[in-house]
Amino acid sequence: MQVTVTVNGEEHTSEVEPRLLLVHYLRDHLGLTGTHWGCDTTNCGACTVWLDGVPVKSCTVLTAMASGHEVRTVESLEVDGVLDPVQQGFMQEHGLQCGFCTPGMMMTARRLLDDVPDPSEQQIREGISGNLCRCTGYENIVRAVRWAAEHPATEEAPA
Amino acid sequence: MQTPASFEYERATSVEQALALLEQHGPEACLVAGGHSLLPMMKLRLATPEVLIDINELPDLGYVRVEGSEIAIGALARHVDLLASPVLREHYRIFEEAEHVIADPIVRNRGTVGGSLCQADPSEDLSAVCAALGARLVIQSAAGRRTVEARGFHVGPYETLVGPAEMLVEVRLPIRPGAGSAYQKVERRAGDYAIAAAGAFVVLEGGMVADVGVGIAAVGAPQFTAPGAEDYLRGKEPSEPHLAEAARLAAEATAPAVDQRGTVEYKRHLAGELVRRALRSAAARAAGQEG
């Protein structure tokens, strides 16, 4: 079947099997390998992307369902060479080690901060509770999100 | 990664069209909304529908609103919509408390009320909430709409009254002025299915329980309810001994199955404890206290 999906602002029209999972479309068809996957059961959150502005687990969304919709992935966070505050926070606070959960974690965190610009530690922990990390014990991820909250992008910076 | 078997995909743009597609493709067709129950089953190839009918695009089924003396929830309302709904927060705190512990925030962005109820997982929290509140569920087919009681919706594990060419379209809840409600759940870890969970509402008149509903998930309570506990409590003061006895009756009526979440004995004990806590909290709220 034919699908048309807008990914990171760019429209893609492709011929795919109806059963193609969105995570595989992004990775195998569009080459956007920044989105990872780590389980089959919507537990780990490594595949988290935005669908129409909302974080979803792309291992459990069909590409067909995303047709006509907008998807945003980790590759869109950096704009014109400027890292998103969330990306900067993860670097500054050592919020990543192996880097595998990081893209999904950052997509979740970005949306969390859009909704709650000044989250408490508990709000951050709840917000990322659908994203598993095996390396960091979450401590520095929480600090990274706090860092981003404390260093929001200036208005002049590209959105 | 696990991948589903092949199927045909149809996207419905109206309820009528979705029902027509169900009619057309017969029992091997399946509706999909959030897909968070169905797609993992399909990846395991435990579910192999020949046709998947995507109902995410159906307009105007994502509402939560007051209609007269009832609250109406569209079947496509996402868990996150229920969690954030001011209407539900005002009338039934049980929703916020239950939704807060359903899966995780990202799954809640996608999963729907209708999908959760129709999946009919014995651990499903919203089934217990609807049972506790005495919800009525609106099922639509080409022939029209019918309304059934939530306490009768489940005909077995993973089986409901929704027929092959039918669709759950709405949940309706009676508004009970002054009702207090609450939800209690114990899981092995955040996002895990409940070991046991219990929800309750209480309406007080003159310090006595005038109306009460109890819902229980994950421990084999018939229709997710505990009518014996409710009957016992009606007309009584919500005192600790009475709550304890209601909890005991509720626990007695459960039929838990052993699994790695717990033994039969523990689950029954836990169900009782959570019923007690939910009732205690609901009664306190009904009395205007924070509970």
Next chain:
Amino acid sequence: MTVTDTENTGSTEPQLSPAGNPMGFGRMLRKEDVRFLRGHGHYVDDVQLPGMLYSAILRSPYAHARIVSIDTSAAEAHPKVRAVITGATLEGLNLAWMPTLSHDVQAVLATDKVRFQGQEVAFVVADDRYAARDALELIDVEYEPLPPVMDATKALDPDAAVIRTDIEGKSDNHIFDWEAGDAAACDEAFAGAEVVVEQDMLYPRVHPAPIETCGTVASMDPITGKLTVWSTNQAPHAHRTLYAIVAGIPEHKIQIISPDIGGGFGNKVGIYPGYVLAVVGSIVTGKPVKWVEDRSENLMATAFARDYHMKGRIAATKDGKILAVQVDVLADHGAFNGTAQPTKFPAGFFHIFTGSYDLQAAHCKVTGVYTNKAPGGVAYACSFRITEAVYLVERMVDVLAYELGVDAGELRMKNLLRPEQFPYTSKTGWEYDSGDYPRALRKAMEIAGYDELRKEQAEKRERGELMGIGISFFTEGVGAGPRKHMDILGLGMADGSELRVHPTGKAQLRVSCQTQGQGHETTFAQIVAHELGIPPEDVEVIHGDTDNTPFGLGTYGSRSTPVSGAAAAVVSRRVRDKARIVAAAALECSPDDLEWTQGRWSVKGDPEQGRTIQEIAMLSHGSLELPEGVEGHLDASVVYNPPNLTYPFGAYICVVDVDADTGKVHVRRFIAVDDCGNRINPMIVEGQIHGGLAEGVGMALMQAIAFDEDGNCLGGSFLDYLLPTALECPSWETGATVTPSPHHPLGAKGVGESATVGSPPAVVNAVIDALKPYGVRHADMPLTPCQVWLAMQGRPARTDLALT
């Protein structure tokens, strides 16, 4: 929250490089983050090659069954299928079995029978991943079920089914008996002891479960005969040798590339059947073949960890002087003995069950048995079974405290080794290099506010509330070899390193170890900066590619810093020595007249006369007449053979609240004071510790892989095998003491596994402490709400079996 012992950070304030990085040790942001943050990491499933095919494995639904027949005709007829391989195909190639790392063999694809649920039975290569999975459903296997051996305690019963009928003459499920320590001395100590306490305990089977599963892309060039393998592996050079042995491909024609790895934790040490099958698939089809397992395959079939049934005994005086520890272990190794450990150590480094205490005697016996479960055994950040050892001794100390009615903190303080006893030889023969144990414990108790916590606990107990405080004190032993004692399949555990300084003074460091998130690209550049004065941003660390790095044994057992880190320091010093000769030639003086300060050789007493390392680099490549003994260019290589393990240690305190009516545990606080010697990059060290602490919460409270009596794996997905989320983890409170290793060139010790080793007993001790009013002395992990409730009823469950 972080509290650092400022008097003892082990490093002085470093100078800053032009990019603002420390010119040596200190907090430095990670170089690798630049790609990871942009989604530009390159993991194995990101590898795309022209013409690449995809594969999938058909696995056994049974734990123990005879294979009657396999019909692959329907799968072969699938239009997108390129090859279907069965055990029979492999038998023809003499590849049906492969050696394990413990001198056993393991089936690549089952031929005679299947021996665990999830075992590999057939392999399909197809045009795409979906078609490969579809074809699995078309393979028809007829099984004749056999009785499975699922309870390790019954594996040696006379009527137990014999699992390894492939081994000629095998008539039981026994693998090995092994012992350490002095049995007679131990018996004597126990016979004379005033107090003897016994406790059975299980360290359940767990799985490392990195978020990235295991996978590989194998590409055999049919023209040149060169095999290139991209795979998730922590030890690329060892893998290359093993492929050569297993597949008979000449080793110089094999290139192993470890791309970015999404967490390893020991899961990615061994070679799995899927890796070998992808190679076979590539040879058969002439195309590159990708195989990446799904999560269930990862949990059900790749290296598990632990599964130690331990019977501990501790002897002491009435006033709490610990005299001896004795332990009998029944070790469940699964269907094949595939533990990844040095050859002479069938129970890994379990000897370190003597812990951190001054004992008179110690003895242990370990019996390994086969069961119908997945193979593995040493994995999951365990430092070759020191995890089990520390759990045993730290639980036993708490059990003793319970029986004596004394405070567990005081009991430990009374028995810890004293600083003046180092270097200390343990009763099982291990030489602990350095330590100040009481200082670390005191510090942890200070951060925790231990006395206040005990007061709070007493008040809560009065009210019937359950609060627990758990302590563990661990001694780790990491950084294997030396090579004469330690080898993997005959490969001595020493690591090479090569350093090239280019003419403009920029450098490339080549190392044999393989990061899985530990930040080697940053830390190793800091080591070169520290030794040579080349800014860390000017040092590129090259790793994970056997064609481009020197031989070495890889990253596991916390050995990167102790071994490869030492190699990086030594190779830098060799370059520095060479630079001295070049500088002397340029300055027309004797090398002996020069002194090294901050990246520069200068004339003693005349510091103006000197050459920076960058200047020397250009001179080394230029037209300067070089003296005898220097050939030009500025490079060096080394093989570092560690003289001993390094012995990091730490004191951990966990505070929990337990809901008495539901059994639910809430970890309120966790205080961790770690001593890993000098810290090269404290930020990275702390990150390593954080991760390990979360593992402790996971293992103590939720992670376990149990089996039902029919042989079904009850932890085969993330729905059933629970990993902690951010909500179960408290905000870690860390502190540090620094006792440098006397034998490591940088005074450093490994740290990657310390917290995973040390934290589980702290959490368990805390929960059991909370349950003291109920008379609970022990309950096995994981302490789920149900297990806690059962323990309060006086009958905790066996957590290796299905609940009944």
